[in-house]
Amino acid sequence: MEDEIVLTKVTLFEKIALSIQRLIDQEVLKPGDKMPSVRSLSLEQKVSMSTVFQAYYLLEKKGLIEARPRSGYYVRKSFKRNAEEPSASATWKMPINVRVDSLVSDFIKPHKKDSIVDLSIAGPSVELLPVAKLNKSIQAVLREHKGKSFQYAFPPGDENLLRQIARLSLHWGGSLSKEEIIVTNGCMEAINICLRAVANQGDTIAIESPTYYGVLQTIESLGMKVLEITTNPDTGIDVDELEKALDKNPVAACLFTLNFNNPLGSCMPDSEKKRLVELLAQREIPLIEDDILGDIYFGKSRPKNAKSFDKHGLVLLCSSFSKTVAPGLRVGWTAPGRFKEKVERLKFMTSIAAPTLMQQAVAHFLENGRYDNHLKALRLAYHIQMRKYREAIFKYFPEGTKVTDPQGGHVIWIELPSKVNAIELQDIVLRQGIAILPGSIFSAKKRHENFIRIGYCNQFTPEVENALYVIGKCAKNMLLERN
Known part of the structure; x- marks a missing residue:
């Protein structure tokens, strides 16, 4: 059915494994503790012994527990509790040129x-990489669209892909429509175009420290400056430090990766994302949000992105299928809010369109539940x-x-x-x-x-x-x- 929405299902054994994982992470279950026997846990959870075995096998693969011959399962030593986090660098006081x-x-x-x-x-x-399934999707769209796969899919992009991306927004609690989205050649083109839509040469962009080197190269190529903001390796941007920096420096836009920053891997709590969006809205400062890694989470549910808290169209959400499906497809996208018209024009002027065949193939891959x-x-x-x-x-x-x-x-x-x-x-x-x-x-x-x-x-x-x-x-x- 055309309007059917496919969401990732969590199996019963995965739910049990996640519950146990939380207990280990919270140190309720400590290294060396013996796990409940398979039989006792199956009775306690009212599930089959096979389900418990599957849960324990998953935890064992993750390195959280270990099986000891004729003794049962035990919690393994956790390096998380024994490790200090890398230090966070302080906010740089003045905007600087990028070199x-x-x-x-x-x-x-x-x-x-x-x-x-x-x-x-x-x-x-x-x-x-899902090579075999991608091959099937490419073959399917070539049969269905014939020569149309080799024509331009002018901005905003292939209609079916726009629809499938809009459906994905349900995973992070969003409600995008296909009319809000523009397809790009990867996430970096989306970021480049969004920067050009909201800032000019010589303007200052607030960024995380550290941040992805490709972001720095893009800002350098546009002749813009950066203001580096303190970023915690666990919780991401320090919103208090950002507010102080904004009081002292004129900033044209912020460019942050709030979910699993590269290289830190930090993930800002959803409550702080909401606070960040409200702070920037008060000052009418656009936020370019790189959410390319939001789907690669290890917990029970996908973290939200800042876009889900945006009430004023000031968040320009950028993402791509390069890190989740295949880098060589070069299919990215942006939902640039109130800046859509300008971003769409810039996309056309920059590269005319993203490859039609790849757009159609990704849409087919998503539509058939293969992505989840x-x-x-x-x-x-x-x-x-x-x-x-x-x-x-x-x-x-x-x-x-x-x-x-x-x-x-x-x-x-x-x-x-x-x-x-x-x-x-x-x-x-x-x-x-x-x-x-x-x-x-x-x-x-x-x-x-x-x-x-x-x-x-x-x-x-x-x-x-x-x-x-x-x-x-x-x-x-x-x-x-x-x-």
Whole structure:
């Protein structure tokens, strides 16, 4: 049926697993505690023993519990409780010009997969792409649309895709209509166009610190300045600090990733998002919201985005299917509120249209419920991989290393001891066939000199574990040389 809405269903065993996971996260169940037997939990929850086995198996895959022969299941040691969060950088007092492009270009280079372990990537590996289902969608739309798939789909974009994206807004408590959306060539084009719609050369944009280097490059290319705002590795932008900064500096717009910031992985509580939107509305300041990672959450439900609290059309929501379906599709979108007419004109002037075939294929993929099923598997894979990566980092990296504990997304932000220079470390490990990213490319002020970002997009293989061991060993050697 055309108007049927497909929402992700949580199975009974997943509900039980999530309930137990919360107890572990809240330390109600502590490391070493014995779990209830399968039989007793099945009686208590009034479910089959098979359902309990499935729940325990899921928790075991996530690294939360472990089975001991002839003894039962036990809570595993949790690195979350033993780890300090990386420190947050303070608000930069004055707007500054951005000069990061040449530095970023030195580190963002394609690597041959057969010669390097690439931990610098922040996107799904080939093994996690729904290749077969995407092929089916492409073949289906070619049969259905024939030559029309090779014609322009002028802005705002393919009508069916606009409709499917509008339906997705139900997942985060929104209510977008297809008339509010414009399709773009990925999320970065959406951000670029939205920036041009609300600000001019020389204007100041408030950003998170640290933030995605691609955002910094875009702002630099437009000749705009940035004002870096304190960002907590767990809860995101400090709204109080932002308010103080806005009192002292004229800001044309804010550009934030509130759900699973790259590189921090921070997620702002929904109540703070509402407060942020109200603060900016009082001052008539537009908010460009990058929500490209909002669907990759590890909890029970998707976090809301700022757009769901927008009553004045001042939030320009930007997203893409690059991080969830496939990077090479280059299908992104924006819901720019009161700026839609200007954004639509800028989209046409910039690139005329997004590829029609890819738009139709993504629409078909969404319409047939494939997106929700794929996301479910992707979130589980990333959650499992994140826990394994963190465990290896704590095992091999120097004492005093601080690591984020992201609740979604696909990257880990690591603070090394202060005497470890991340750029030097990056150069050393690259010569040994390992790619990482230094923290300085995530700040216009080139802060975070002893930080690195690692993506957990690749499956945790012996090669990946060895790469983390080598990074840790090199960092320890740097410390020994400087002590």
